[in-house]
Amino acid sequence: MKTFTHGYAYLFGCTLCVAMPSWGQATANLDELTTQWLALDKSTQKLKSDWQLEKQQLKLRIGLLTQENSQLSAQIKQEQHNQDQVSQQRQALLSAQTDIEQVVDAYRLALPSMLSRIQQLLAGLPPYLEHQLADDLNKLTEKSELTAQYQGIANIAKQVAKAENLIVVKQGMITLNGTPLLTEQLYLGHRHAWFITQDNATAGIGYPRADGWQWQPVDAEHDSIRQAIISAKNQVPGELLHLPVNLGAK
Incomplete structure (x- = not known):
């Protein structure tokens, strides 16, 4: 019995000796796993924290990019609007330029006819006024610029219009029936005129015709014509005078 008991005890002791290293290894493994788990959890928490921070930064960046995109879109839209306005203005300028060129061409084409009418107008004016405007007409034909x-x-037309309301006394030569005469002349506007020689022997009227200015003698009213000329020269009102006129003068 003693031998059996000791043998059992020996075996049990051996069993404990064999089992002890396995438990220590498990404990070490558990500690290592725990350490790894804690490290992993710490890393996970750090990742979560970093992600939250990065998420906020990304959200802020997205907001800034969205705002910038809106501003860029607005700028692009404004630029397109400005380009449309520039295109419209350019088109309007081109259209206006075309209209101006057409008007200028029309005036250029009308100029020869206008000059011809001016020459016809001057031919029917009183001789003193025709002579006065002759230089202006010559200068007009020498100019190359349309303006x-x-x-x-326009300057010639103004002078003609002004003369329409003037009473003018002139002295000079006229040709009557092919004969030159030194006369004094009284002009009422540029449609009626009277003349008389120094000796009162010859007097008459003047008026425009289609072929130019016409002088025509009269048999009576010499004294009235002389008195009218004197009153006009002195610029004083005189008595009512009866002067001959050509009713067909225009």
């Missing part, structure tokens, strides 16, 4: 030519035409 200057039309300004010259």
